[in-house]
Amino acid sequence: MANKKDKRVKPKLSMEHELLRPSDIWNRDGFIEKARFEGGVMPGADGERLVFDNCVFKDMSFANSDWRGAEFVDVSFQTCDFSNVQMENVMFHRCEIVASKLTGIDMANSNIGHLLMKECDARYVNFNFSKMKEVEFAECNLEDSDFYECDFKQVRFEKCKLDDANFSETDLDGVDLSDNTYERIEVTVPKIAGCIVSTEQALGFARALGLTVRDE
Template sequence: MNKIKIQSPKIPSYLESANFDDMEDRYISACTISDCTIFEEEINRMRFDQVVFKNVTFMDVTFTNIELTDVIFEKCDLSNTDFSGGAIHRVEFIESKLVGLNLTEATFGNVVFDNCYANLSSFGYASLKNVKFERCSLRNGDFFECKFNKIDFTDCDLVEANFTNTSLDGIDLSSCKIDQLSLSPGDLKGCVVSSEQAIAFARLLGIVIKE
């Protein structure tokens, strides 16, 4: 199966360093924000364009309907941050902690999650197109009623993740841990799994396998 191609964030070769606390505008562009904590912010429709976050901790942050375009999060902690309803395009999350990150009803295009710890993250009702999850822990992740188009899960931990009412047609889960998934039987049509995983899915569907 052909791997999907993801457009990388379009980041200038040089970016000015910036301090989030010094900014009053809801539109932030062309800068690097690093080695800091963004604390107790609640802003609707915050926009970031061509921004690199490095070693940034988001604490009690609610950025509903956020717009992220050409953005990189590297070694950041976004645990329990609220990005629900966001528009997220050409974005990379690299070696970041995303436990409980709220991405419900968000729209994703050309997004990479690389080596992230994202247990209990929420993607419910989101639309994902050209998105890669690589070497991520997504235990108890919620993908309820998502729309998938060209999605790649590689070497991910999806134990007890919820894919109910989400079609997995064309999705290759063969390299992932998929024990105790929650899903609807019809959503498995076209899903690519290993032979061992197929046996587990058969049991999940109530099929008795004769040894």
């Protein structure tokens, strides 16, 4: 297990970044690098395909804006607000999102690699049809989240709330859910083979399959 965790690559960030205002993104020809944004409201991308490379966002609000198709490479997000953001078809590579709010964000059909999402409120997040490789969700609230028909490669959930999360049509082979909490999740029966669960969770799956569990 430890070796698998070591494969996630952290963001490659410079020691110094240029402090920019949110409006400065329009002066960079769609490519923003070695920049820091701190405290304020980010404007929506409005259909522009923006690329952020080696950037830091702290205490920024993206709420209720449109960032579809944006690319983030080697980016750190700290205490940011992504509530109800449209982020379909985005790319995250070597990024970290920490202590942030992502309630209702739509990230369907996205390409996500080497991402850490830690201590985030990500209820109602939509990851449908996304590809994820070396992604770690740690201590997040993912209740009512949607992972329908995702492509998982080394995706980890650690101490997350997963009640009513939807994993239908997603292959959970090798995914460890044993230290996460939930009363009910949606899964596709042929695709749960190899999923790692606790004894209590296994009993819950058995009952969901219509089996009668007899205690000795």
